[in-house]
Structure formats: structure tokens, C-alpha cells
Amino acid sequence: MLDAKYVRENTAAVRQALLSRSVQWQPAAFLAADESRRALIAKSETLKSQRRTASNSIGALMKAGRVDDAEAAKAEVRAINDEIESLEAALDSAEAALAAEMMVLPNIPSASTPVGAGEEDNVEVRRWGTPRDFAAEGFEAQPHWEIGPALGIIDFERAVKLAKSRFALLAGLGARLERALINFMADTHSRRGYKEWWTPLLGNATTLTGTGNLPKFEEDLFKTTDGLYLIPTAEVMLTNIHADEVLDAAGLPLHYCAFTPCFREEAGSAGRDTRGLIRVHQFDKVEMVKFATPETSFAELEDMVADAENILQQLELPYRVIELCTGDLGFSAAKTYDLEVWLPSYSDYKEISSCSNCVDFQARRASIRYRDNTAFKGTRLVHTLNGSGLAVGRTMAAILENCQQRDGSVRIPEALVPYMGVENIAKGGEASCR
RNA sequence: GGAGAGGUCGCCUAGUCCGGCCGAGGGCGCAUGAUUGGAAAUCAUGUAUACCGCAAGGUAUCGAGGGUUCGAAUCCCUCCCUCUCCGCCA
Numbered sequence: 001m002l003d004a005k006y007v008r009e010n011t012a013a014v015r016q017a018l019l020s021r022s023v024q025w026q027p028a029a030f031l032a033a034d035e036s037r038r039a040l041i042a043k044s045e046t047l048k049s050q051r052r053t054a055s056n057s058i059g060a061l062m063k064a065g066r067v068d069d070a071e072a073a074k075a076e077v078r079a080i081n082d083e084i085e086s087l088e089a090a091l092d093s094a095e096a097a098l099a100a101e102m103m104v105l106p107n108i109p110s111a112s113t114p115v116g117a118g119e120e121d122n123v124e125v126r127r128w129g130t131p132r133d134f135a136a137e138g139f140e141a142q143p144h145w146e147i148g149p150a151l152g153i154i155d156f157e158r159a160v161k162l163a164k165s166r167f168a169l170l171a172g173l174g175a176r177l178e179r180a181l182i183n184f185m186a187d188t189h190s191r192r193g194y195k196e197w198w199t200p201l202l203g204n205a206t207t208l209t210g211t212g213n214l215p216k217f218e219e220d221l222f223k224t225t226d227g228l229y230l231i232p233t234a235e236v237m238l239t240n241i242h243a244d245e246v247l248d249a250a251g252l253p254l255h256y257c258a259f260t261p262c263f264r265e266e267a268g269s270a271g272r273d274t275r276g277l278i279r280v281h282q283f284d285k286v287e288m289v290k291f292a293t294p295e296t297s298f299a300e301l302e303d304m305v306a307d308a309e310n311i312l313q314q315l316e317l318p319y320r321v322i323e324l325c326t327g328d329l330g331f332s333a334a335k336t337y338d339l340e341v342w343l344p345s346y347s348d349y350k351e352i353s354s355c356s357n358c359v360d361f362q363a364r365r366a367s368i369r370y371r372d373n374t375a376f377k378g379t380r381l382v383h384t385l386n387g388s389g390l391a392v393g394r395t396m397a398a399i400l401e402n403c404q405q406r407d408g409s410v411r412i413p414e415a416l417v418p419y420m421g422v423e424n425i426a427k428g429g430e431a432s433c434r
Numbered sequence: 435g436g437a438g439a440g441g442u443c444g445c446c447u448a449g450u451c452c453g454g455c456c457g458a459g460g461g462c463g464c465a466u467g468a469u470u471g472g473a474a475a476u477c478a479u480g481u482a483u484a485c486c487g488c489a490a491g492g493u494a495u496c497g498a499g500g501g502u503u504c505g506a507a508u509c510c511c512u513c514c515c516u517c518u519c520c521g522c523c524a
Contacts (some may be wrong), residue, residue: 041486045493052493055505059454074504195438246483373465379483 001102017108018111020115020326025105029046033097040091044084051080092281097176103209104216107361109326109337110298120336123325128309129318131342132402142408143345144400145276147214148174150408151427155278164281166266168393173425177399177412178284181392182259185286190388194257194288194308199237200418201260202228207240210366212332212358219267222281230263230333238289242368247378251371253292255301257389259284277393278350281386286393290385297383298335301357304387305337308353311390314415317398318342320349339390341398352394355387380381 007014014052018025032148054077061070109115134141148154151434153174161169170201171179190196208214212223213236222230231237238256249256255310262285288307290301305321309348312319324336333356361382369379403411409426417423 038486041493045486048494049492051504056454058504070504077504 001317001361002105002108003360003364004034004102007102007105012143014108015399018106021106021329022327023106024116029097030101033094033101035100037091037094040087044087044091047080047084047087051077051084051244053241058169067395073198094228106329106345107334109329110357110359111331112298113335114323114325115327117327118325119328121325122328123323125321125323126311129146129316129319129342131318131344134344137406139406141344141401142404143276144344145191147400147404147408147410148276151179151410151425151429153425155280156276163281166274167276167282168280173420173429174396174419177396177416177425178283178392181395181399182284182286184314184416184419185389185392186257186259186313188284188314189257189288189307192256192310194307197238197241197256197258197259199233199234199241199258201230201231201263203231203236204228205241210235210240211242211362212365212394216331220265222265231260231286232264233262233379233386233388234258234260234287235289238287239362239368239384239386240366240432241383242291243366245368247291247368247370247382249293249370249375252382253290253296253372256289256291257286258289259286261285276345277300277397280393283394285390286392288355288385288387291370291382292385293341293372294380294383297359297385301335301337301355301385302385303341304385305355308339308355308387308389310353311395312339312341315399315413316396317395317402318414319352328358330354331354332358339388341394341400343398344395344401346402350394352389352398353388356385358384358386 002014007027007030013033015025015027036424043168045225056075058070058073058077061067061073114121116122119302132141137189142150145154145402154370155169155171159169162169177415185407202224205214205227206329208221211324213229213275221232224230238258241256242254261282263282269279279284290297290300290304307396309319309321319339319341322338322340324333324338326328329336336354338351339353339355341352342348343350360383362384363381368384370380370382371379399413399416400410403413405411405424407426409424409429411424422429
């Protein structure tokens with residue numbers, strides 16, 4: 001959520017900034033609601049002050065035996081109350097209108113974010129690794145949705161039987177590979193100073209609102225009958241851990257990580273990435289979240305990207321780093337880097353991590369502040385950051401495709417071997433523990 | 435799920451039966467000052483948040499929401515949460 005006061009005082013700039021994200025924002029409704037809200041508050045509070053004075057006098061009048069005067073005062077207060085009641089009703093609707101407006105306005109892109117209309121205007125920052133030339137190696141690369149079933153480690157058909165389309169079932173070394181990746185990622189981040197958490201997978205509406213998933217993106221979420229939502233990412237839980245809290249500046253920045261399954265409705269993505277593990281309703285992810293001061297948050301973002309890159313490098317997967325342009329930025333983000341891994345089946349790089357600085361946008365929604373008595377009086381909103389480190393399903397797809405061998409087996413990257421207990425996955429190879 | 439007890443200012447606690455002088459007392463903690471060579475101890479003062487307002491100041495908040503009343507931390511209702519016991523269960 002943006003700062004209403006800032007929006008009021010910088011309407012043109014905000015409008016322009018949102019335009020750069022292709023959001024056509026008409027400030028009239030906001031300005032009217034904001035103006036009306038403040039006027040109503042002023043009026044209503046003046047009346048409340050009068051009411052208090054009048055009301056307090058009644059006790060004294062009663063004691064003094066001046067019953068008639070007391071009754072007159074009561075009548076006066078009743079009249080004031082009627083007036084307050086109608087003002088408050090108007091105030092409620094003004095505030096509702098204002099909240100409705102503010103809750104669906106996306107964050108303002110950071111000054112450093114490249115301006116652009118959409119995906120095509122994103123800026124490539126750097127590449128790491130070289131995609132294999134399968135033609136030169138003399139065989140044709142298979143997509144992971146062929147490799148997995150062929151090795152007996154992914155079963156898409158039975159997943160559909162058990163749930164519905166866009167679910168996966170892993171078997172044997174496939175299931176172990178999933179666990180190995182999770183443990184490898186979580187361990188690696190822990191060693192680099194991220195505190196690991198284990199969180200609820202269902203969150204209430206307040207929590208989902210804090211990160212910006214509600215109210216605007218409800219159709220992307222699975223919902224339970226008692227009003228809880230399955231988390232679409234651990235970012236929701238990690239960020240809201242400190243909702244309604246005032247953090248001590250001395251403890252900042254906080255570096256958190258968590259492995260969780262993630263659940264997404266994928267409404268509106270019909271026909272996209274229909275095959276394989278790329279776009280499914282349920283996938284695993286190890287997530288990083290940071291809480292930082294405004295002074296350090298952008299440097300923290302660079303470090304977070306490096307932490308995500310470290311995973312890809314250790315897994316020997318070629319990737320590139322993309323900086324999202326204003327038009328492609330997510331709702332809560334002020335600046336975002338995507339990591340895209342090379343996928344032979346797409347003959348292209350495909351998003352595997354997204355690292356964002358949300359500045360104070362989520363902190364304002366969730367009320368996450370910090371205190372630094374040496375630097376300023378009172379409290380300030382923290383900056384929140386989040387990044388995938390990494391999406392596990394897509395990582396598995398990338399390993400299967402990039403590490404496939406002529407004989408149909410898949411070589412396990414060295415860093416993962418201790419977690420897998422085997423050096424490759426071959427057809428008929430059983431997932432026995434050694 | 436059943437029965438009972440509770441949720442007050444960072445923490446502990448008073449106030450709730452008998453509604454106004456209660457945004458709310460005390461202790462601890464914390465901050466500043468005095469004292470001291472320095473510290474401890476002691477003493478003094480201060481010590482929530484948000485919103486409206488140029489300001490003075492005002493308004494709201496005693497788990498949340500609603501009700502009664504001129505007036506609610508205090509009375510009534512609903513909900514949430516915590517604790518104890520019982521039941522059930524990985």
C-alpha cells in the first residue's frame with residue numbers, strides 16, 4: 001500500500017509512476033474520498049469533544065440536584081449523537097472507498113527500474129554458464145516431461161487421477177531428488193545466514209492482505225471453507241511473521257528462509273506451460289525474505305540475488321539475470337530481478353527465481369516497523385524483500401534436461417550427490433538408501 | 435468437541451461486583467538528570483500507538499465487533515485467542 005499522504009501531495013508523480021506500469025489511475029476518486037474523509041473526521045471529532053464536555057457535566061449537575069439542567073444536557077448530547085452518527089456513516093463509506101482504492105494500487109517502481117511496457121523491455125544484466133550444445137554431442141535433448149516418465153520418476157497421468165491436471169506425482173529417485181533439492185537449498189541458505197522457519201501452509205485474510213495477495217488476486221489462491229487460504233509462496237508467512245510488530249534497528253537486517261509447498265490456482269494461465277513441472281498447482285519452493293532499513297534494502301536485494309545465483313551455480317545450471325522493467329513488475333515490488341535458467345525444451349531461459357525489494361509497500365499493509373532511538377524519534381516502516389531460492393520443481397526440470405545423457409540417464413550435479421546418495425538416475429534404478 | 439478460568443500501557447499487576455473525577459494507579463524495565471573519582475545504591479523527571487490539525491489542541495484505542503446509557507476498562511450479546519481439566523487424535 002502506498003502512503004495516502006504521499007499520494008495526496010504527489011498525485012501527478014504517482015499517476016505518472018503507475019502509468020509506467022501500464023496502470024491507468026484516475027486520481028479523482030481518491031482525492032474526493034481523501035478530502036471527504038478528512039473533513040468528516042474534523043467535524044465528527046469536534047462534536048465528540050463537545051459531547052464529552054456536555055456529558056461530563058451531567059454527573060456534577062445530578063449531584064448538585066439540578067435535575068432539569070441535567071436533563072437538558074442529556075437532550076443536548078442526544079442531539080449531538082444523532083449528528084455524529086450520520087457523520088460516522090458518511091466517514092465509514094469514505095474510508096471504505098479510500099481503502100478500496102489504496103488496496104488495489106500497485107507499488108511505485110524504484111527510480112533505478114528500467115521503464116518499459118512489458119516482458120520484451122526487461123533488461124538482461126548478466127549470464128552465467130553456457131547451454132550445452134546437444135547437436136554437437138550427437139543426440140537430441142528430451143524435454144523433462146519425457147525424461148521423467150521414461151525414468152519412472154515422474155508420473156503425470158496418475159497425478160491427474162489423484163487430483164486434476166497440473167499436478168505431479170514423483171516416484172523413487174524423483175521423490176528423493178525433490179527432497180534433496182529442498183535440503184540442499186535450505187542448508188545452503190542457512191549457512192549463509194538465513195534463519196530457517198517452518199510455517200503454516202494456510203493463512204488468514206489479514207495475512208494474505210499484508211503481502212498484497214488480497215484483495216486483488218483472490219482468484220489466484222486456493223481457499224478453504226472456513227476462510228483460510230493456501231499460501232501461494234512462503235513469502236506470505238515469512239513476511240507476516242513480524243506483522244504488527246516494532247523491530248529493533250540493532251537486529252536489522254533480518255534474513256529468513258523457509259521451505260514450503262506453494263499452491264496456486266493458475267487461473268488465466270490455461271494453455272501456458274501445460275506440460276511438465278513448469279506450471280503446476282502445487283510446487284515446492286525455498287524462499288528467502290529480508291527485513292531491512294531503507295538505507296540498506298537495495299544493497300540487500302543485490303546480495304539476495306547473489307544467494308539465489310549461488311544455488312544455480314552449485315547445481316551447474318546455466319542462467320541469466322534479468323531486471324524487470326516497470327511494465328512487468330509484480331504488484332508489491334519496487335524493483336525485481338528474475339533469474340532464468342536454461343531449459344533445452346524451451347530453447348530459452350525460463351524464470352526460476354524472482355527477487356524483489358518491496359520497500360515499505362508490504363510493511364505499511366502489515367504494519368511492520370522499526371525503532372532506532374539513536375537515529376530518529378518514533379518508528380519507521382521497514383523495507384521487505386523476498387526471493388525464491390529456488391523454485392524446486394523448475395529446478396528439477398532444469399536438472400533433468402540440462403544433465404541428461406545420451407543413454408537417457410541423468411547425471412546428478414556434484415553438489416547434490418551427498419543429498420541424493422547416487423550419482424545418476426538411470427532407467428530401472430531403484431531409490432534405495434545407502 | 436465438553437466444562438471451567440482468563441485476555442488492562444515493553445513485562446507484571448490495580449481497577450471490573452457499586453458505569454462519570456480512568457488513557458488508566460503501582461512495581462519492574464528503559465531514558466534523561468542529580469549524587470559519585472567511576473559505578474552500585476539512592477533521588478527526581480520522563481516513558482504507548484494511530485489519526486485529524488499550520489499550531490494550540492483534539493479524537494480513537496483496556497482481545498475484536500455490536501448493544502444499553504447523556505456517559506462503558508467497568509453492564510449485556512457475539513466472535514477470536516490463552517490457560518486448566520475431560521474427550522478424541524497423527
